[in-house]
Amino acid sequence: MRARRTATAYAFLAPTLIVVGVFMVWPMLQSLADSFYDKSIGPGIFVGLGNYTKLLGDPAFLIALRNTVFYAVAATPVAVALALGLALLLNGHVRGRGFFRSALFLPSVVSLGVVAIAWKFLLDPDIGLVTYWLRGLGVDVGDGVRDADVAMWYLIGVGVWKNAGFYMVMYLAGLQTIPRMYYEAATIDGAGPWQRFRKVTWPLLGHTTMFVFIIAAIAALQVFDQIFVMTRGGPHFATESLVYLVYRKGLQDFEFGYASAIAWVLVLIVFVLSLAQNVFFSRRAVRF
Amino acid sequence: MKRLLALAVVTALTLTACGSADKSGTSGGQVTLTFWNGYTGPDRPALEGLVKKFNDTHPGIRIEMNIMTWDVLFQKLLPAYTSGNGPDLVAFDDAHIGRFAAKGVLAPLDDWFTAERTATLVKPAVEATLFKGKHYAVPMTFTPILMYYNKKLFKDAGLDPGKPPATWQEWQSALKKLTKDTNGDGRPEQYGTALPDHQTIQVWPILLWGNGGDLLSLNSPQSVQAVQQWSDLVSKDRISPTGLGGADADKLFQTGKAATNITGPWMTAGFKEAGLDFGVAMVPAGPAGAVTLAGASSFVLNARSDAAKQKAAKEWFTFWNSKESQIAWSNGSGFPGVRTDVTPDDTKANPYVAQFAAHSEKARVLLPGQAEFRKIYEEIFEPAVQRVTTGEAQVQQALDEAAKAIAPLSGP
Numbered sequence: 001m002r003a004r005r006t007a008t009a010y011a012f013l014a015p016t017l018i019v020v021g022v023f024m025v026w027p028m029l030q031s032l033a034d035s036f037y038d039k040s041i042g043p044g045i046f047v048g049l050g051n052y053t054k055l056l057g058d059p060a061f062l063i064a065l066r067n068t069v070f071y072a073v074a075a076t077p078v079a080v081a082l083a084l085g086l087a088l089l090l091n092g093h094v095r096g097r098g099f100f101r102s103a104l105f106l107p108s109v110v111s112l113g114v115v116a117i118a119w120k121f122l123l124d125p126d127i128g129l130v131t132y133w134l135r136g137l138g139v140d141v142g143d144g145v146r147d148a149d150v151a152m153w154y155l156i157g158v159g160v161w162k163n164a165g166f167y168m169v170m171y172l173a174g175l176q177t178i179p180r181m182y183y184e185a186a187t188i189d190g191a192g193p194w195q196r197f198r199k200v201t202w203p204l205l206g207h208t209t210m211f212v213f214i215i216a217a218i219a220a221l222q223v224f225d226q227i228f229v230m231t232r233g234g235p236h237f238a239t240e241s242l243v244y245l246v247y248r249k250g251l252q253d254f255e256f257g258y259a260s261a262i263a264w265v266l267v268l269i270v271f272v273l274s275l276a277q278n279v280f281f282s283r284r285a286v287r288f
Numbered sequence: 289m290k291r292l293l294a295l296a297v298v299t300a301l302t303l304t305a306c307g308s309a310d311k312s313g314t315s316g317g318q319v320t321l322t323f324w325n326g327y328t329g330p331d332r333p334a335l336e337g338l339v340k341k342f343n344d345t346h347p348g349i350r351i352e353m354n355i356m357t358w359d360v361l362f363q364k365l366l367p368a369y370t371s372g373n374g375p376d377l378v379a380f381d382d383a384h385i386g387r388f389a390a391k392g393v394l395a396p397l398d399d400w401f402t403a404e405r406t407a408t409l410v411k412p413a414v415e416a417t418l419f420k421g422k423h424y425a426v427p428m429t430f431t432p433i434l435m436y437y438n439k440k441l442f443k444d445a446g447l448d449p450g451k452p453p454a455t456w457q458e459w460q461s462a463l464k465k466l467t468k469d470t471n472g473d474g475r476p477e478q479y480g481t482a483l484p485d486h487q488t489i490q491v492w493p494i495l496l497w498g499n500g501g502d503l504l505s506l507n508s509p510q511s512v513q514a515v516q517q518w519s520d521l522v523s524k525d526r527i528s529p530t531g532l533g534g535a536d537a538d539k540l541f542q543t544g545k546a547a548t549n550i551t552g553p554w555m556t557a558g559f560k561e562a563g564l565d566f567g568v569a570m571v572p573a574g575p576a577g578a579v580t581l582a583g584a585s586s587f588v589l590n591a592r593s594d595a596a597k598q599k600a601a602k603e604w605f606t607f608w609n610s611k612e613s614q615i616a617w618s619n620g621s622g623f624p625g626v627r628t629d630v631t632p633d634d635t636k637a638n639p640y641v642a643q644f645a646a647h648s649e650k651a652r653v654l655l656p657g658q659a660e661f662r663k664i665y666e667e668i669f670e671p672a673v674q675r676v677t678t679g680e681a682q683v684q685q686a687l688d689e690a691a692k693a694i695a696p697l698s699g700p
Contacts, residue, residue: 041370041391124536126529126545140473146531148678234486235531235678236671251363252662254391 031260039257051261061262063237064245068266071156071241072220079160079216080209083167088197090168091175101172108166112158116229119158120145145230148238155239158226163219167212174208175201210281214274221270242266319600320350321593324365325379326358330557334620342607349600351377369393369590376593377601379428382416382584382653383661386699389419390659395589397423400602409609413584413626416653420699425586426605427626429617431644432651433489433552433581435572439565441466441478441547452569456498459572460517463527466547480527482546483518485677486670488534490654491550492518494581498574503655503669504698506691507684510576516683519676530677552583553622556640568640570647582651583623624648660697668693 010017035051037044055061090101107115122130125144134141145151182200191199202209224243227233233240233248240248242262250259327335332355339351354375356364361380366388368374374393388394401423406414410430417425439449445465453459463480470477483491495518496502501511521527528546541549542562549555550571559566571580587608589601607613611634614625619637624630624645632642655661672690675681 041366041393126540127543143529143531146529148674148680232487232533234671235674236680248667252666254366 031263034257035260035264037257040254044257047257051258052265054258055261055265060237060240060245061242064240064242064262067152067238067240068221068223068242071152071159071223072217074153075156075159075220075223076213076216078156079164079220080167080212082160082164083212084171084205084209086164086168087171087175088201091172101169104165105169106165107162112162112225113229115162116158116226119226120230123154145239146235148235151231151235151239155223155226155230158230159220159223162226163216167216170212171205171208174205178204206281210277213281214277217273217277218270221266221273317348318350319348319596320352321377321597321600321604322375323351323353323377323379324361324375325353325355326361327355327379328357329554331554331621331623334617337620338608338613338616341613342604346600346603346607349603351604366391366393369592372592374590374592376590376597377604378588378590379585380588382413382425382582382586383655383658383665385417385425385586385588386419386655386657386659387661388588389422389424393591394424395591395593395598397426397589397602397605400426400605405606405609408629409626410628410648412582412651412653412656413586416582416584416656417586419657419659425588426609428585428587428608429621429623430582430584430626430648430651431552431623432570432647433491433494433550433583434568434570434644434647435548435550436541436555436559436566436568437548438541438544438546439567441544445547449567452567453572454570455572456574460521463521463548464525467525467527469526476526477545479529479540479546480525481548481550482532482537482540483522483528483550483677484532484534484537485530485673486533486666488532488537489551489583490581490665492669492673493654494550494571494579495574497579497652498571498576500574500576503664504694506669506672506687506694512684512687514574515673515676515687519673519683522677523679531674553624553640553644556622568643570650578650580647580651582653584651584653658699660699664694664697668697 034044036046036048038047038050039045086104090097090104094100122128123141123144125131125141125146128144131141131144142150145154178201182204183196186196186200222243223241224247227239227241227244228247231239233244243266246259246263246266249255249262253259323339325335335355336353339353343350358380361378362384365374365378369388369391370393385394397417401414409427413427413430414423417423417427435452437449437452442449442452442462445462445468447462447465453462466478466480467476468478469475485492492515493503496511496514499510499514499517501508501514505511522530529540532540534551537546537549538551538555538558540546542559542564544564556568570578573579587601587605589598593601608617609626611627611629614627614630615634617623618625618630618635618641622638622640622644624635624641630645632645635641635645655664658664668690672681672686676683676686
């Protein structure tokens with residue numbers, strides 16, 4: 001009886017498992033295998049760890065790695081902090097709460113590729129609307145995404161704008177799980193708003209923060225869409241991320257083996273980072 | 289158990305629905321050719337019209353055309369070829385011929401190029417189809433890239449809109465006059481031109497050629513001098529913004545923020561719609577003479593297509609390159625086309641065709657037959673230009689480095 005029920009369950013899961021297996025797991029394993037080959041078209045030549053050792057001396061990889069780390073280090077905390085701030089603000093009784101919640105969540109629903117086109121136009125240093133207004137206010141925005149020195153900040157801005165709303169919703173959900181009585185108790189004990197946040201909200205949001213931080217960091221390490229639309233990795237590779245490099249090496253230069261190796265380095269980075277974050281946050285988690 | 293069976297059946301059905309499609313191509317004496325290209329723009333109806341006409345007049349052959357954006361096409365193409373699902377025919381820019389021929393996925397087409405056929409075709413268009421001495425493509429379309437100029441902005445700057453600059457000297461002085469920083473913030477409100485440096489029809493090579501330089505001799509004195517001169521004009525005189533893609537450049541010209549723009553005939557319709565009063569002229573002649581870039585595309589044939597399909601494909605090439613088809617294509621797309629015997633009278637329906645055709649002989653194909661065209665151009669040359677125009681690198685040093693990087697990638 002039990003075996004039959006298990007079989008039925010698997011049968012229900014089968015369509016999804018097959019799709020995930022065929023379109024995700026299999027290609028991933030295939031790319032892992034490819035990463036040990038010098039491969040363009042046809043079977044390729046086995047080179048062992050050759051692609052991986054080549055990476056370490058490839059300036060294109062090192063630049064992309066640096067850009068990606070820079071993006072993640074800048075974008076992740078900003079997006080998370082912004083999300084927490086907005087969640088705290090919109091958790092209370094604010095007028096138009098529903099409107100603001102939806103408005104802030106909206107960017108994470110629409111395709112980044114599409115909104116990046118809009119941002120590219122709005123931020124164009126010559127014919128952009130936002131830059132026009134800013135200039136009217138006396139703010140010099142320079143050459144925008146065409147300027148190698150600041151282009152990355154524009155991409156970070158768009159990335160944060162896109163994701164903060166989603167993280168905010170997670171924080172809102174986290175805030176709802178904190179029982180009111182803790183706040184009441186804290187207030188009776190004489191805790192001000194800052195102490196209530198520091199001693200009640202923040203520790204009890206630990207699990208949410210861990211989760212949000214991990215997915216925010218992963219999303220940042222995989223940055224691609226707005227780069228593809230707004231800068232194509234330029235000017236002169238100043239905004240090329242690892243995923244963009246995978247795209248360039250694989251789909252433009254047809255170096256499938258090498259591109260797979262880069263992709264797997266990224267997988268490794270994401271894995272190690274997630275593990276480290278997990279350990280870090282679980283140690284600090286509060287149980288009650 | 290019944291439920292299990294039903295589920296299994298549904299799953300199986302879903303999976304087969306994803307996978308099956310008739311790939312045989314030849315059934316009942318009918319040959320079906322799949323044809324991919326990226327003509328999503330205003331030239332699309334002209335191409336569709338000719339394919340329809342071919343299908344109607346060739347009962348044994350059917351061309352199934354799949355038009356997608358160029359980005360998508362190039363992402364899909366090599367994987368499709370490799371997996372055996374590649375299209376029989378593809379049309380793409382000549383720069384890609386060497387790239388794909390080197391991978392061995394294209395069928396050689398030497399037997400189509402009879403002396404008689406070759407004689408009627410524009411020479412650089414034919415030469416561009418060669419890779420290591422063999423033809424791997426058949427010319428589809430050809431146009432010189434010309435200079436568009438805004439007549440009103442010329443008048444406002446005290447220049448004669450009836451007499452566009454013809455030499456570099458005249459051109460450079462005009463560009464300085466056309467660049468205007470009206471509010472004095474150091475950032476022009478109007479630019480002399482819009483020189484794109486990525487994702488674009490390649491304008492910088494025209495400037496190299498005009499001075500006798502070339503992409504494959506980037507650190508020659510002529511190349512260095514050309515890049516020095518023009519990057520100074522960009523960084524010091526600010527005749528153009530930096531970091532423009534081709535679409536950005538067209539937009540600046542279209543909105544009257546740039547007075548000139550170097551591009552192909554496909555923009556005439558858009559600029560006219562925007563109500564622009566513009567003229568079209570040959571790119572001014574440099575010290576080494578009048579030269580411009582050719583915007584050329586060709587058809588390629590899948591090496592794995594069977595004999596019947598290869599034969600049918602060659603019929604299509606012959607149909608496409610007939611005088612009648614070329615005239616229809618020119619009138620519909622604005623491209624002068626690949627034949628030398630089409631006269632301005634034939635293309636009266638689109639007066640720009642003759643204006644472009646007049647300069648066909650001065651047009652050069654960029655890096656013909658180079659398998660690593662993309663790396664040479666997009667990954668080495670363009671970043672070098674971006675560095676020097678933004679003042680991040682010295683011209684001589686940047687070009688020395690670029691030349692060194694290009695040397696091992698370039699073939700004979």
